[in-house]
Amino acid sequence: MSEIHEQQPITLTIDGKQVTVPKGVTVKQACEFNNIAIPALCYDPELTSLGSCRLCVVEVNGFKNLPASCVTTATEGMVIQTQSQAVVESRKMMLELLLADHPMDCLTCHKNGSCLLQDYAYQYQVKGELFAGNKHRYPIEDDNPFILRDLNKCIDCGKCVRVCSEVQGRHVLDYAYRGYEMKISTAMDYTLANSDCVFCGSCVAVCPTGALVEKNMVGKGRSFEVEKVKTTCPFCGVGCNFDLNVKDGRVIGVTSNPDSVVNGRHLCVKGRFGTDYIYSPERITTPLIKKDGEFVEATWDEALDLVANRLLAIKKESGNDSIGVLSSARCTNEENYLMQKWVRAVIGTNNVDHCART
Amino acid sequence: MTNSFEDLENTKLIFLIGSNPTEAHPILGVKMKKAIRNGAKLIVIDPRKTEMAEIADLWLPIQPGTDIALLNGLMHVILNEDIYDHAFVGERTENIQELKETVEKYTPELVAEMTGIEVELIYQAARLYAQTRDASICYTLGITEHVVGTMNVMSIANLAMLTGHLGRENVGVNPLRGQNNVQGACDMGALPDVFPGYQKVFKEEARKRLETTWNVSLSDRVGLTIPEMMDSAIAGNLKAMMIMGEDPVLTDPDANHVHKALESLDFLVVQDLFINETAKLADVFLPAASFAEKDGTFTNSERRVQRVRKAIEPLGNAKTDWTIITELSRRMGYPMKYQNVEEVFNEMTTVNPIYAGMDYQRIDKKGLQWPVPTKEHSGTRVLHVGQFTKGKGTFKGIEHLPPAEVPDKEYPYLLSTGRRIYHYNITTQYSPTLKEYQPEELAMVNPEDASHLQLKDGDKIKVASRRGEIIVATEITDRVPKGMVWMAFHHKESPTNVLTNGAYDPVSQTGEYKVAAVKVEKYN
Numbered sequence: 057m058s059e060i061h062e063q064q065p066i067t068l069t070i071d072g073k074q075v076t077v078p079k080g081v082t083v084k085q086a087c088e089f090n091n092i093a094i095p096a097l098c099y100d101p102e103l104t105s106l107g108s109c110r111l112c113v114v115e116v117n118g119f120k121n122l123p124a125s126c127v128t129t130a131t132e133g134m135v136i137q138t139q140s141q142a143v144v145e146s147r148k149m150m151l152e153l154l155l156a157d158h159p160m161d162c163l164t165c166h167k168n169g170s171c172l173l174q175d176y177a178y179q180y181q182v183k184g185e186l187f188a189g190n191k192h193r194y195p196i197e198d199d200n201p202f203i204l205r206d207l208n209k210c211i212d213c214g215k216c217v218r219v220c221s222e223v224q225g226r227h228v229l230d231y232a233y234r235g236y237e238m239k240i241s242t243a244m245d246y247t248l249a250n251s252d253c254v255f256c257g258s259c260v261a262v263c264p265t266g267a268l269v270e271k272n273m274v275g276k277g278r279s280f281e282v283e284k285v286k287t288t289c290p291f292c293g294v295g296c297n298f299d300l301n302v303k304d305g306r307v308i309g310v311t312s313n314p315d316s317v318v319n320g321r322h323l324c325v326k327g328r329f330g331t332d333y334i335y336s337p338e339r340i341t342t343p344l345i346k347k348d349g350e351f352v353e354a355t356w357d358e359a360l361d362l363v364a365n366r367l368l369a370i371k372k373e374s375g376n377d378s379i380g381v382l383s384s385a386r387c388t389n390e391e392n393y394l395m396q397k398w399v400r401a402v403i404g405t406n407n408v409d410h411c412a413r414t
Numbered sequence: 415m416t417n418s419f420e421d422l423e424n425t426k427l428i429f430l431i432g433s434n435p436t437e438a439h440p441i442l443g444v445k446m447k448k449a450i451r452n453g454a455k456l457i458v459i460d461p462r463k464t465e466m467a468e469i470a471d472l473w474l475p476i477q478p479g480t481d482i483a484l485l486n487g488l489m490h491v492i493l494n495e496d497i498y499d500h501a502f503v504g505e506r507t508e509n510i511q512e513l514k515e516t517v518e519k520y521t522p523e524l525v526a527e528m529t530g531i532e533v534e535l536i537y538q539a540a541r542l543y544a545q546t547r548d549a550s551i552c553y554t555l556g557i558t559e560h561v562v563g564t565m566n567v568m569s570i571a572n573l574a575m576l577t578g579h580l581g582r583e584n585v586g587v588n589p590l591r592g593q594n595n596v597q598g599a600c601d602m603g604a605l606p607d608v609f610p611g612y613q614k615v616f617k618e619e620a621r622k623r624l625e626t627t628w629n630v631s632l633s634d635r636v637g638l639t640i641p642e643m644m645d646s647a648i649a650g651n652l653k654a655m656m657i658m659g660e661d662p663v664l665t666d667p668d669a670n671h672v673h674k675a676l677e678s679l680d681f682l683v684v685q686d687l688f689i690n691e692t693a694k695l696a697d698v699f700l701p702a703a704s705f706a707e708k709d710g711t712f713t714n715s716e717r718r719v720q721r722v723r724k725a726i727e728p729l730g731n732a733k734t735d736w737t738i739i740t741e742l743s744r745r746m747g748y749p750m751k752y753q754n755v756e757e758v759f760n761e762m763t764t765v766n767p768i769y770a771g772m773d774y775q776r777i778d779k780k781g782l783q784w785p786v787p788t789k790e791h792s793g794t795r796v797l798h799v800g801q802f803t804k805g806k807g808t809f810k811g812i813e814h815l816p817p818a819e820v821p822d823k824e825y826p827y828l829l830s831t832g833r834r835i836y837h838y839n840i841t842t843q844y845s846p847t848l849k850e851y852q853p854e855e856l857a858m859v860n861p862e863d864a865s866h867l868q869l870k871d872g873d874k875i876k877v878a879s880r881r882g883e884i885i886v887a888t889e890i891t892d893r894v895p896k897g898m899v900w901m902a903f904h905h906k907e908s909p910t911n912v913l914t915n916g917a918y919d920p921v922s923q924t925g926e927y928k929v930a931a932v933k934v935e936k937y938n
């Protein structure tokens with residue numbers, strides 16, 4: 057972007073208003089600089105633009121057809137209309153065509169409320185009743201624990217294809233077959249579980265519809281019901297950020313937070329799908345004291361009094377340096393700070409270390 | 415890391431040694447691939463044919479434990495062909511003579527013999543690295559988890575200084591830190607020799623300052639490292655331990671030794687989410703809260719301090735680690751009065767110079783990269799610009815030393831270990847989702863060895879070292895060279911570290927996870 061801004065500005069007319077934009081931007085960007093929203097299903101600022109969904113069409117004086125604004129460069133003197141009758145009719149028609157082959161099950165769809173197709177159908181009041189055609193009936197792919205893939209809801213926008221190859225560098229997905237049979241597929245049309253997919257879920261993050269969703273979240277909470285809490289991944293040292301999705305005091309899953317400085321919307325399988333260890337049935341949430349070789353449940357007071365008294369006794373008997381403490385590369389800075397402070401100030405030794413080496 | 419992730423996206427050459435980012439640091443792998451798509455070259459030095467090795471311009475399949483020989487060989491070529499950075503060496507370094515004398519002996523021919531890498535590849539890698547202005551070295555545990563780990567790191571520093579690949583954007587020496595907050599735990603002084611901000615415990619000035627802030631008197635004696643604690647426990651000197659959020663029995667080398675050490679203690683407290691292998695030995699178990707149940711900060715590999723935010727209340731009766739510590743402290747006669755962790759952070763910034771200018775508001779959106787000495791300072795993307803922390807960079811002549819244990823007649827295979835994409839050290843096994851997808855460890859075995867051992871994919875093998883033995887299923891793949899068995903250490907059902915060698919680097923005290931001698935037989 058910075059290069060674009062350094063160049064000469066150009067002047068053009070959008071919806072009757074004269075505006076100035078940097079040279080080299082697309083018509084879509086020119087509109088957006090001026091707070092005019094342009095609908096689009098296949099466009100993503102991070103990916104190459106195809107202009108294939110044709111929802112972003114606008115009317116440009118002197119053009120025979122309605123160009124897709126995401127792949128048309130804005131030029132000096134252009135006169136653009138974003139809301140003319142022709143534009144609106146065209147967009148409605150595209151939506152009708154998409155909905156004609158779409159299962160209308162917004163009632164149970166996990167994407168209800170965060171689906172671009174639903175948003176535009178609502179905005180343009182398109183019901184999908186104009187064309188009564190065949191609807192695909194693909195089996196729903198659920199043979200992996202991470203991603204639920206329902207190609208019946210796929211609108212062939214190709215964002216998953218592009219994000220997989222252009223960002224993740226994986227090339228797992230591509231278009232296959234032709235005409236009505238055309239669909240997004242892995243090589244040999246295997247399921248994701250049997251492909252080279254590494255379940256990073258970037259395709260889920262960019263999918264505008266309910267075709268790709270987080271399997272574990274289905275039925276647990278839709279976007280408008282959850283509170284999103286931005287936090288930092290607890291696994292590796294990259295430090296990706298994401299949103300924990302919370303409903304009724306429970307974390308139901310993870311979604312991307314595009315404002316994450318390190319990773320944007322992208323995560324790996326662990327960050328996106330692995331935080332369910334929080335609710336592992338093996339989690340222990342009561343203090344335990346070992347008696348006769350077995351752990352028995354205890355109150356916090358019992359457990360902490362015991363630890364404090366034993367440590368004080370050992371300290372007195374065998375000296376400060378007879379106690380050693382392991383802090384943790386998994387815990388927060390604040391906890392590590394307090395732990396070493398406690399060891400140094402209260403136990404009175406520098407015997408504190410952590411697994412810095414793994 | 416001396417540099418930042420952004421630099422790795424913009425660099426023109428990535429020199430990846432002992433590192434498997436697409437599995438161990440997946441999002442960094444993504445960034446590196448982006449650099450490569452934009453034209454960056456890639457040199458990979460790894461005994462295994464990793465995903466990065468497959469797309470590398472040069473892949474140097476190295477015999478494990480011979481990194482110093484290779485690095486010296488590269489510097490030999492660079493010096494010989496006079497393609498080193500004279501200006502940088504002249505202005506910013508000292509002691510080049512010692513380096514010259516040492517690497518003199520490491521001719522490409524000799525190095526090829528020692529490392530198993532073709533002579534021609536050694537020349538090509540040396541020239542490519544030295545002659546690409548923006549070249550960035552990244553390494554991980556493949557470098558540090560050796561008895562010569564510290565010397566490996568010093569050799570890498572030699573190479574980067576010699577070629578002037580330090581102190582500016584898009585270059586650097588970049589250790590990719592493993593765990594989410596290993597950087598932060600070090601920064602906070604959870605180490606036996608330093609207070610927060612790497613201030614040595616035996617230096618009076620820092621100690622005096624802390625004594626005033628904490629209102630206590632402090633010990634000036636360097637404490638014990640983990641391996642020393644284990645030895646001391648067995649010797650009967652260390653009587654009690656408290657372990658927070660770690661599972662050394664599963665993750666530390668020579669697990670049986672660790673097990674024995676912890677059993678020798680009079681008193682062991684474990685604070686964790688799960689009854690892990692270590693917790694089984696505890697006298698008291700204190701249930702801690704997960705990252706989703708607390709506020710705080712983590713510091714990532716590029717020194718960026720970012721917020722952890724509480725999403726839910728601690729489950730059941732669990733408590734956050736910091737609450738547990740303060741409650742213990744109060745009971746032991748030293749009340750710690752904090753309303754919340756933000757107050758802890760603020761206190762920490764007063765005693766930790768590299769965090770001095772930070773507060774929760776400043777790090778709220780994008781975090782900050784330390785050092786941040788003042789409230790006006792906007793963070794540090796590149797370290798050592800213009801000058802090293804200690805003035806001039808000193809070259810050290812470093813000789814190759816063999817691993818502590820090498821394959822022999824009795825234990826003819828070399829065991830090397832690492833991480834896999836679907837798991838993260840010790841927590842992910844508790845994720846029902848990840849566990850379902852990758853329930854068990856598959857040891858990697860080369861097809862030639864497999865046919866010798868009469869193994870089919872998935873067959874079980876018994877792997878034994880001088881320290882212990884385990885049974886594990888196999889994956890037959892040419893990603894590992896003949897003679898090597900490779901395993902991750904995530905699964906308690908096949909505890910790889912029963913096998914690994916407890917020998918450790920004398921300086922960093924890092925265990926030699928990457929090389930152990932084992933014997934392998936088919937298990938029926």
Ligand code: SF4
Nearest residue numbers: 210211213214216263
């Ligand atoms: S699966 Fe989603 S992202 Fe992929 S083409 Fe279909 S609608 Fe687009």
Ligand code: SF4
Nearest residue numbers: 220253255256257259
């Ligand atoms: S999960 Fe990741 S690797 Fe798999 S198809 Fe989607 S983008 Fe590609």
Ligand code: SF4
Nearest residue numbers: 289291292296324327
């Ligand atoms: S999402 Fe993956 S790459 Fe990112 S910090 Fe977590 S474990 Fe590391």
